[in-house]
Amino acid sequence: MTTTSASTASAGVFDDITSSESSLRRFLHGLPGVDQVGAEARAASLGTRSIKTTAKAFAIDLAIRMVDLTTLEGQDTHGKVRALASKAMRPDPADPSCPAAAAVCVYPDMVATAKQTLGDSGVNVAAVATAFPSGRAALDIKLADTRDAVEAGADEIDMVIDRGAFLSGRYQQVYDEIVAVREACARPDGHSAHLKVIFETGELQTYDNVRRASWLAMMAGGHFIKTSTGKVQPAATLPVTMIMLEAVRDYREMTGQMIGVKPAGGIRTSKDAIKYLVMVNEVAGPDWLDPDWFRFGASTLLNDLLMQRTKMQTGRYSGPDYFTLD
Amino acid sequence: MVKVPDTSTPFFEYAPAPESRSIVDIKPSYGLFIDGEFVDGHGKSFKTISPSTEEVLAEVAEADEADVDLAVKAARRAYTRVWSRMPGSERAKYLFRIARLIQERGRELAVLESIDNGKPIKESRDVDIPTVAAHFFYYAGWADKLEHAGLGANPQAHGVAGQVIPWNFPLLMLAWKVAPALAAGNTVVLKPAETTPLTALLFAEICQQADLPPGVVNIVTGAGATGQAIVSHPDVDKVAFTGSTEVGKAIARAVAGTRKKVTLELGGKAANIVFDDAPVDQAVEGIVNGIFFNQGHVCCAGSRLLVQENVADEVMERLKRRMATLRVGDPLDKNTDVGAINSAEQLAKIRELSDIGEQEVAGAGERWSPACDLPSQGFWFPPTVFTGVTQAHRIAREEVFGPVLSVLTFRTPAEAVEKANNTPYGLSAGVWTDKGSRILWMANHLRAGVVWANTFNKFDPTSPFGGYKESGYGREGGLPGLAAYLKGADA
Structure with a gap:
């Protein structure tokens, strides 16, 4: 994965802002507000774009390459994770031209299993850490959770922020925690697992909060900002994702650095996925139309993409039994 | 600085998605x-x-x-x-x-x-x-x-x-x-x-x-x-x-x-007034919707953008970036945002006033349009914005009735009201601010039949519409x- 290193993202530019609770608060509360009605209307209007033929084929293949194929259940087993990893490498066994997914997303204890199956296929292993999904644990436990996943070979860490701290206005605590987790992502070889910061936007509730959380995470050095755990409703929505895309766009204008965006949870159909890609294209810009900069956290979405892909190629819909359930 | 993306080689090219004409039976x-x-x-x-x-x-x-x-x-x-x-x-x-x-x-x-x-x-x-x-x-x-x-x-x-x-x-x-x-x-x-x-x-x-x-x-x-x-x-x-x-x-x-x-x-020459505490991304949408909706052929179009001077540069940069994503072309394509000018006569009028505007703002501002390929047949005019406009310019006073936006600045709410009302027309106005009390104050002082707050060009049959x-x-x-x-x- 190529990226502009974000390890020094806040060096210099944001030092004054992140140096104290009060300056951080002043900055976050000084960001332009979001008008809910206007934001939702804009997101809905982007959803009316009509993507057909060649554009649709392009979008479906891109969406497949952006999927973080996810299983985050208490009932997960090594067998289940191995099956999912196989699927991520070859989503459509009947068609070798079908691209692989971006990553497999699992709990930390399943990282080694996933890594073993994926090998050097190019498909990454992402692990949810930091007392996912609630984030209700002491910092040292969250950091241990993160290090454990990194040591097991995770390429990417999906952390959750402390929503309680955020909602009670303790922004410095949230910031420091992200910085600490980011440091825990470091590997002995000098490389670092990529850090995705989950906001759980369904708990933050307002778009103003989403915009503030986005800036907080970007300044703290997150590589990606991610909407949701998938455990809280509503999970990803088009307007929430749009607010985050605006944030990464504005952040690049200010710093020159690109941050990725990952909507997760509730995106189930190709039609929905294409709406997200249109939004990426028109809000953040075409540079983000790449698995390095945009991901879908999903599980059932992949099979719908495969069905649509087959339909585009053959002109016929196959039944769901022609696609693997893993 | 906001970079205006180069749209000449889009990565995600939307294939044509034309609505079928066959549903319509036009008699000779x-x-x-x-x-x-x-x-x-x-x-x-x-x-x-x-x-x-x-x-x-x-x-x-x-x-x-x-x-x-x-x-x-x-x-x-x-x-x-x-x-x-x-x-x-x-x-x-x-x-x-x-x-x-x-x-x-x-x-x-x-x-x-x-x-x-x-x-x-x-x-x-x-x-x-x-x-x-x-x-x-x-x-x-x-x-x-x-x-x-x-x-x-x-x-x-x-x-x-x-x-x-x-x-x-x-x-x-x-x-x-x-x-x-x-x-x-x-x-x-x-x-x-x-x-x-x-x-x-x-x-x-x-x-x-x-x-x-x-x-x-x-x-x-x-x-x-x-x-x-x-x-x-x-x-x-x-x-x-x-x-x-x-x-x-x-x-x-x-x-x-x-x-x-x-x-x-x-007619109208509506002011769309953007304060420095406005929800800026939605305000930019509102500016675009206010003047480029229906090719600007709207009597209540927000054809004068009054933007508070301390955020004028930022708003302009965002507006230009947004304008670069407008898709001008075949009206029947479902992805078209801006269609054709209604007649050759109207196109000539828009061209004439725009050319005058270009001379008027020379030195102080600019005439700007995003790069867009206009069809060779038919009547077309690109989305256009003029900066450096003052109240004395014809482009700020006369109704263009086309996709042409004049940008003026103001410093205080009183100045915004004074400039907004300084027109023979009074059909509509828009106010963009996060401050509710200011919206009410502005609405009381603007001499316009409709005052939209944090939105523009919203119509409903239950809401009366008309001018001063x-x-x-x-x-x-x-x-x-x-x-x-x-x-x-x-x-």
Whole structure:
């Protein structure tokens, strides 16, 4: 994965802002507000774009390459994770031209299993850490959770922020925690697992909060900002994702650095996925139309993409039994 | 600094997604719709063309004075014998039926509107036609409740209404005129604009389909002379006009001293006012929607952007970046944001004023448009913004009626109000701020018929619409829109 290193993202530019609770608060509360009605209307209007033929084929293949194929259940087993990893490498066994997914997303204890199956296929292993999904644990436990996943070979860490701290206005605590987790992502070889910061936007509730959380995470050095755990409703929505895309766009204008965006949870159909890609294209810009900069956290979405892909190629819909359930 | 993306080689190229024309059956020629029938006119005929291709769509009859007289007589007969005697609940049934037929034939109407007018299908499909149906539904509900509308014990219709409408929202302007007139018990003679007659003629078919009694709605096509014949016909009781201030003044002179009631909805040069605490991304959307919606062919368009000086650069950078994503082209493509200019005449006017504007701002500002490939056939003008504009410039004072935005700055709320009101017009205004108290203060001080807060170009049949000063008088929509078609209730 190529990226502009974000390890020094806040060096210099944001030092004054992140140096104290009060300056951080002043900055976050000084960001332009979001008008809910206007934001939702804009997101809905982007959803009316009509993507057909060649554009649709392009979008479906891109969406497949952006999927973080996810299983985050208490009932997960090594067998289940191995099956999912196989699927991520070859989503459509009947068609070798079908691209692989971006990553497999699992709990930390399943990282080694996933890594073993994926090998050097190019498909990454992402692990949810930091007392996912609630984030209700002491910092040292969250950091241990993160290090454990990194040591097991995770390429990417999906952390959750402390929503309680955020909602009670303790922004410095949230910031420091992200910085600490980011440091825990470091590997002995000098490389670092990529850090995705989950906001759980369904708990933050307002778009103003989403915009503030986005800036907080970007300044703290997150590589990606991610909407949701998938455990809280509503999970990803088009307007929430749009607010985050605006944030990464504005952040690049200010710093020159690109941050990725990952909507997760509730995106189930190709039609929905294409709406997200249109939004990426028109809000953040075409540079983000790449698995390095945009991901879908999903599980059932992949099979719908495969069905649509087959339909585009053959002109016929196959039944769901022609696609693997893993 | 915000970089304006280079859109010449987009990565995610949207394939053409044209709406099918096959749903629409355009006849080679159309007569006049008088007394429930299509009849040949006495006069000449004229061609209506598609502004996006310049293709001739149909020959349309040009009604002369004799034709207009027949139409007014038919309307008078229908008023005296049928419509004025019919209980309101029965009139409502016809209006509800028309509203449902408009919904059922919505796609057909939307495609035809886009072909004849040049506006993008996504606007005709998602805005124009649904709002047309909503107006008929809304006023249908009033037809049997006139005594309970607070307009007097037994309000009476005027009689025959003569209505002349513009080309920017052909069917929507018809609905604004016809629905309240019929609900109040009037009969109508309506003239659509000469460049966009086709949806009005399809509406005539819908009246037939709804079994509307003959003569209640009469549609006469033609140009200025036909409109003049309607307005000055002695047996017309009520005149309603939407269009230019110049023609509006002529109409006011023509009916002065007669018993005729008049409502005029005329031009505008609306200020869209952006404060430094505005929700900036939504404000930029509102600016774009305010001036580039319907190619700027909107009387209430936010054609003057007043932006607080301390955020002017940031707003401009964001606006330019957003404008670069506007898709200009085939009106029938579902992904088109900005369609064709309605006529060669209008295009020439836009070009002329823009060229003057370019000279006016030279040295202080610039004329800017995003890179866009305009089709070689048809009438096209790119989304354009002028910076460095002052109140003294013609581009800030005259109505361009095209996709052309003038940007001015202000320092304080009082200065914003002063500049916003410093125009002979007063149709609409927009205010963008997160501060509720400032919205209310601004709304109290802006001399405009509609003040939108943190939004722009929002229309609803329940909300009255109309102007101050040279933007006209009378209100359309809501209860005031009904009152305008009832005796003694429109004061």
